[in-house]
Amino acid sequence: MTSRQRVLDRIRAALADVPADESAEAAPAPPPSAGPAAAEGSADHGYRRSHAGPDPVGQLAERIADYRATVTRVTGADRARAAIGAALAERGVRQLVVPPGFPGELLPEGPWRVLGDEPPLSRAALDAADGVLSTAALGIAVTGTLVLDAGPGQGRRALTLLPDYHLCVVREEHVAGDLPEALGRLDPARPLTFVSGPSATSDIELERVEGVHGPRTLHVVIIAQPDAAVRSGR
Amino acid sequence: MTAPQEPDRSNVVWLGAPAFPEAARAALADSQLRANLKHATGTIRDKRLAVTAELDDWEQLREAGAALKRRTLRHLDHYLVQLEESVTRAGGVVHWAADAAEANAIVTGLVREAGAREVVKVKSMATQEIGLNEALAEAGIAAYETDLAELIVQLGKDRPSHILVPAIHRNRAQIRDIFQREMGRWGRPAPDGLTDDPRALAEAARLHLREKFLRATVAVSGANFAVAATGTVGVVESEGNGRMCLTLPQTLITVMGIEKVLPAWSDLEVFLQLLPRSSTGERMNPYTSTWTGTTPGDGPQNFHLVLLDNGRTATLADTVGRQALACIRCSACLNVCPVYERTGGHAYGSVYPGPIGAVLTPQLVGVEHAASLPFASTLCGACYDACPVKINIPEVLAHLRARVVEAERARHRLPTAEALAMTAAAGVLDSPRRLAAAQKAAALGSRLLARDGRIGALPGPLHGWTDSRDLPQPPAETFRAWWRRNREQP
Ligand code: SF4
Numbered sequence: 001m002t003s004r005q006r007v008l009d010r011i012r013a014a015l016a017d018v019p020a021d022e023s024a025e026a027a028p029a030p031p032p033s034a035g036p037a038a039a040e041g042s043a044d045h046g047y048r049r050s051h052a053g054p055d056p057v058g059q060l061a062e063r064i065a066d067y068r069a070t071v072t073r074v075t076g077a078d079r080a081r082a083a084i085g086a087a088l089a090e091r092g093v094r095q096l097v098v099p100p101g102f103p104g105e106l107l108p109e110g111p112w113r114v115l116g117d118e119p120p121l122s123r124a125a126l127d128a129a130d131g132v133l134s135t136a137a138l139g140i141a142v143t144g145t146l147v148l149d150a151g152p153g154q155g156r157r158a159l160t161l162l163p164d165y166h167l168c169v170v171r172e173e174h175v176a177g178d179l180p181e182a183l184g185r186l187d188p189a190r191p192l193t194f195v196s197g198p199s200a201t202s203d204i205e206l207e208r209v210e211g212v213h214g215p216r217t218l219h220v221v222i223i224a225q226p227d228a229a230v231r232s233g234r
Numbered sequence: 235m236t237a238p239q240e241p242d243r244s245n246v247v248w249l250g251a252p253a254f255p256e257a258a259r260a261a262l263a264d265s266q267l268r269a270n271l272k273h274a275t276g277t278i279r280d281k282r283l284a285v286t287a288e289l290d291d292w293e294q295l296r297e298a299g300a301a302l303k304r305r306t307l308r309h310l311d312h313y314l315v316q317l318e319e320s321v322t323r324a325g326g327v328v329h330w331a332a333d334a335a336e337a338n339a340i341v342t343g344l345v346r347e348a349g350a351r352e353v354v355k356v357k358s359m360a361t362q363e364i365g366l367n368e369a370l371a372e373a374g375i376a377a378y379e380t381d382l383a384e385l386i387v388q389l390g391k392d393r394p395s396h397i398l399v400p401a402i403h404r405n406r407a408q409i410r411d412i413f414q415r416e417m418g419r420w421g422r423p424a425p426d427g428l429t430d431d432p433r434a435l436a437e438a439a440r441l442h443l444r445e446k447f448l449r450a451t452v453a454v455s456g457a458n459f460a461v462a463a464t465g466t467v468g469v470v471e472s473e474g475n476g477r478m479c480l481t482l483p484q485t486l487i488t489v490m491g492i493e494k495v496l497p498a499w500s501d502l503e504v505f506l507q508l509l510p511r512s513s514t515g516e517r518m519n520p521y522t523s524t525w526t527g528t529t530p531g532d533g534p535q536n537f538h539l540v541l542l543d544n545g546r547t548a549t550l551a552d553t554v555g556r557q558a559l560a561c562i563r564c565s566a567c568l569n570v571c572p573v574y575e576r577t578g579g580h581a582y583g584s585v586y587p588g589p590i591g592a593v594l595t596p597q598l599v600g601v602e603h604a605a606s607l608p609f610a611s612t613l614c615g616a617c618y619d620a621c622p623v624k625i626n627i628p629e630v631l632a633h634l635r636a637r638v639v640e641a642e643r644a645r646h647r648l649p650t651a652e653a654l655a656m657t658a659a660a661g662v663l664d665s666p667r668r669l670a671a672a673q674k675a676a677a678l679g680s681r682l683l684a685r686d687g688r689i690g691a692l693p694g695p696l697h698g699w700t701d702s703r704d705l706p707q708p709p710a711e712t713f714r715a716w717w718r719r720n721r722e723q724p
Contacts, residue, residue, distance in 0.1 A: 004330040007492065010547035011311045017553055024309035024497070047294040047504070063517065120531070123448050123482065143510075143518035156532035157481040157523075161474065180503040188466040188499045189324070191529050194506075194522035199474035202514070203383035203399055204406055204432040206274050212382055212436050213443065214474020214521065 052177030056141035060175050061222055063144025067197020068210060069218040076226040077105045084108050084133065084167060087219055091165055097121070097132040099159050101152025106169060106223075107133070117155050126158060131165035132215075139175040139222070140182045140194075146170060146220065147186060148193045157191055166215040168195070172224045246363050246545065246598045251583030253606040258577040267403050267578050274402045275569040281515025282566060282620075288517075289507070298504045300624040303560035306497055307550065313462040313495045314541060320465025324527020326537040337542050338369035341454060341487055344538055345375050348485045350452040354443075356469060356476045357381035358456025359397065359563055360489045360542055362585040363598075366454065377454065378420070378446050380475035382439050389416040395579030395587065397565035398513055403578055406430040417442050443475065453479035453534070457490040458562070459505060460539070463498050467539065468524040470509060480523050486534035491542050493559040505562060508622035513564040545598035554633040558593045560623045567617035567627060573610060582607060589617035593630040601634060602641045608634035 001009075053059050061071045072087070074080045085108030088096065096112040107114075115121060115129060135153030136146040146168055148154045160166055176182040186192060199214030210216055251257065261267060286292045306313055318328040331337035345353055353370065355361065355377050367377040367388075379388045386401040387394050390412045394400030401409070410430040417424045422442045428434060455476070460467045467488055469476050480486060496505070510519045528537050550556045568574045568588030579587030584595040584604065592611055596604040608631050617627040 002330070003332045003336060006332050007330050007541070007543045007547065008311050008314070010332075010543065011314070011492075011550060014547050014551035014556075015308060015310070018308045022308070024305070024312045047291045047298050048289075051289055051291075066517075067520070127444070127448060140518075145518050150529070150532055157477065158533075161477050161481060179506050180500070183500060183503050183506075188461065188464040188524065189526050191526070191533055192522075192524045193477065194518065194524075195520070196516070196518035197520050199472070200520050201382045201436055201473050203381075203386070203401055204409055204435055205270070206277050206399070206402070207432045209432050209436040212440050212473040212475065213380070213447070213478055 049180050050178040051142045053141075056177045057172050057175050057222060057224075059141040060139045060144060060170075061220075063141070064146075064197065064218075064220050065144075067144060067200075067218075069197050069220055071220045071222065073222045073224070075224040077103075077223070080169060080221055080223045081106050081108045083221055084169070085110055087167055087221070088112060088131065088133070091131060091217075091219075093130040093165065095129040095131075097126065097129045097159050097163055099132075099134055099153055099155025101155075102133065102135065103153060117159060120156075121159075123158070123162065126162035129163040131167060132160050132163040133167045134160050134169070136168050136170040136174065136195075137192075138182050138185060139170045140177075140179060141175055142178040143196060145182075145194050145196045147182065148195065149186060149190045150192075151190070157193060160193070160195075161214060164211070164215055165217045165219070166195075166198075167219045167221065169221045169223060172222060175222075246586070246595055247584050247604050254577075254581055254583065254610045255606060257581035257583060258573075258610070261577045261581045264578075266405065268576060270403055270405060271575055271578050274396070274399060275575045278398070278515055278565075279569045282512060282569070283515075285511045285515050285517055289511075295504060295507055296622055296624050299508050299562075299622055300560065302496065302501055302504060303623050304557075306495060307493065307556060307559055310492060310495070310550065313497055314492055316462040317460055317465060317495050318541075320461075320463065321467075321527060321537075321539050322465075324465045326465065326527045326539055329538060329540045331540055331542050331544070333544050334364035334542075337364045337489060337540055337544065338366055340540050341366060341489065342370060342373045342375065344485070344487050345370065345452050346373070348452045348536070350375070350485075352376040352378065352446075352450070353452045353454050353487075354378050354380050354446055354450040354479050354483065355384075355453070356455040356471065356479045357384045357400075358454070358489065359585060360456045360491050361454060362394065364489070364542065364544060366489070378443070380443050380446070380479060381471070382436060382473060382475075385439055385443070386412060389413065389420065393580055394585065396568060397563055397587070397590075398568075400579075403580070406432060406435065409435055413438050413442075421445060443478075447475075447478040447482055450479070450483045452485045452487065453483040454487045454489065455479055457488050457494055457539075458509065459494055459496050459502065460490060461497070461499050461501070462495050464526055466499060466524050466526045468502070468522060470506075470519050470522045472514070472520045474521060477521055477523055480525065481533050483534055485536040485538070487538045487540065489540045489542055491544075492546050493561075509562055509564055512562075512566040512620070512622040545600075548600070549594070549597040552597065552633075555593065555597050555630050557625050558590065558597060558627075558630055560625055561590050561594065562623060563590075564622055566620040566622065570616040570620045572612060572614060572616070577610075582610065589627045589631075590625070593625075593627055593634060596634055596638070601637045602645070605638045605641070608638055 065071045072083050074083050093112045097115045137149040137151055138147040198216055198218040199211045201212045202208050321328050329340045370377045379385050383401040386409050395403045407430045413424040422445055424438045457467050458470045510516050528535055549559055567590050571589050574588040582591045584591050586594045592607045596607050611631050613628045615628050
């Protein structure tokens with residue numbers, strides 16, 4: 001007998017108490033995707049679809065800052081490019097990784113050398129780089145999270161992992177209020193990285209130390225559309 | 235029939251570890267340990283309370299998490315087969331392991347196939363449970379733990395003592411000494427003049443491990459969840475060592491307990507709210523990675539998922555005890571437990587310490603192999619209140635106590651006083667005073683058989699079993715009595 005068969009047989013024997021006509025799909029899942037209530041109590045456990053406040057973008061900025069990351073909010077591409085340039089200069093970046101598909105209008109000129117990933121950079125080259133500049137697929141306001149999905153401007157996962165400094169830009173229209181909404185907008189078939197603040201550990205006497213293996217410094221630039229700013233009176 | 239009668243699940247409990255009361259007595263005498271633990275559990279507890287209070291529907295989220303786990307476990311075969319299909323479709327390879335030995339053999343074979351002599355590892359309870367590092371070492375393969383705490387434990391030739399912060403029993407000076415002494419033997423040595431500042435220690439670990447990440451070709455991880463419908467596997471972590479392991483090597487081998495499967499992608503909306511807030515007391519942990527099979531040009535190009543039973547199906551068969559399989563390993567129950575706070579994790583003699591360890595360990599290995607653990611609790615109920623998936627740990631503890639007693643009775647072929655008392659009325663368990671009386675009577679009853687703390691040769695058909703070994707005597711003192719006596723002491 002294969003181990004597969006043995007384990008499945010053991011499971012079926014162990015579940016002798018489950019009625020044969022109870023189907024897996026009919027059993028309850030969380031709302032609202034779940035459909036009607038079934039076998040085990042109510043499908044609607046009544047948890048909220050969102051805990052986001054009235055200003056999700058402000059909430060995102062505040063909660064990212066809570067993780068001791070730097071947050072800059074700007075309106076429009078020109079100001080974003082200037083803010084990015086200032087941040088890179090202040091950091092003293094010399095070798096900057098920029099993933100394929102990063103929007104050209106956001107890429108500032110500067111004394112740094114831009115490393116693309118075509119052909120793919122070696123691990124050593126990534127390790128030696130001072131920083132990486134990327135976009136994000138999504139921001140999640142309630143948890144202060146950025147999600148990278150390896151799409152344009154984000155590149156393969158190693159790019160935003162090995163350099164010690166990560167400057168990530170996220171557009172206001174990509175801000176989701178809370179996790180349920182965010183997960184609904186993401187494609188699980190892509191490799192996803194949820195980033196909430198810089199790499200951190202509390203393993204030594206519970207004292208928080210930023211950065212053990214991932215980027216030790218996270219700087220987030222949140223970009224508002226110019227016309228959106230006009231609408232909201234900024 | 236080639237199936238082994240007795241599955242090899244031995245590594246869940248540490249062979250030779252003393253029973254809980256004995257180990258706990260030693261731990262209680264260690265004032266440094268108690269101070270570290272008190273500080274750690276208190277701090278994490280407060281953080282957790284603050285972030286769970288932020289969500290006014292926390293109770294509903296717990297209820298949803300519990301219901302989802304219940305439903306999944308009731309149809310585990312269905313979801314595992316579905317997961318296998320989805321992972322395979324996405325380019326992964328699924329393996330099934332009935333026990334620890336089999337899982338270790340599968341992983342060892344895969345590492346060899348990849349032509350590697352070393353692997354980098356993401357912190358994982360499942361691989362600790364099966365003793366994977368030791369099995370790999372025997373096969374001549376070095377396994378490097380890359381989580382800072384696990385590195386401290388590994389370099390210190392030590393055991394983890396907490397699910398979330400495994401090296402919490404060590405202070406900074408001890409960690410500096412371990413780094414100075416051991417790092418050089420494994421790779422890049424600790425820098426000269428290393429201080430005991432946590433920043434300096436973290437930096438030393440970063441440099442030491444980075445060279446391993448950069449050359450690694452094979453990584454081994456656990457999984458916090460896997461989604462049946464999509465084949466997506468996920469790991470939740472803080473340091474980025476997980477991302478390194480999941481991203482840089484060519485081959486990724488993930489060992490996952492079969493209970494970690496979830497039906498749908500959208501189910502993560504519940505668990506990604508419950509887990510970080512219950513575990514580290516953060517709104518979200520720094521990094522969560524998910525992957526679905528392999529992605530050309532990004533990350534490992536070979537992905538293997540090992541589905542591990544190792545006592546889980548035996549646990550599933552117990553309709554009361556099976557709820558322990560809902561555990562998402564957040565460690566909240568450890569931090570609220572008055573017993574854990576004073577004894578620390580080592581006293582439990584298992585990779586799973588604390589309240590969840592007291593119910594999970596005996597079920598995974600068989601109650602007769604961890605008989606003192608269901609008694610390692612005051613049944614105060616704090617763990618139940620803290621648990622994000624509402625595992626009724628006190629209920630399972632009481633249930634397992636009865637099973638321990640039954641197992642003892644079966645072994646002795648004698649109705650002990652305790653067995654009679656325990657099986658007569660489950661209601662006794664709800665009354666601390668009556669329970670204490672029953673246990674006292676039981677201790678007296680079973681001690682009649684023992685000499686010098688061991689039960690020697692048994693009469694009749696049990697004789698063969700005791701020819702080559704002595705039965706441990708049931709504890710002279712119940713855990714509760716021991717606890718009362720010891721906690722009163724300064
Ligand atoms: S039993 Fe509950 S509280 Fe304890 S580790 Fe598991 S999920 Fe967390």
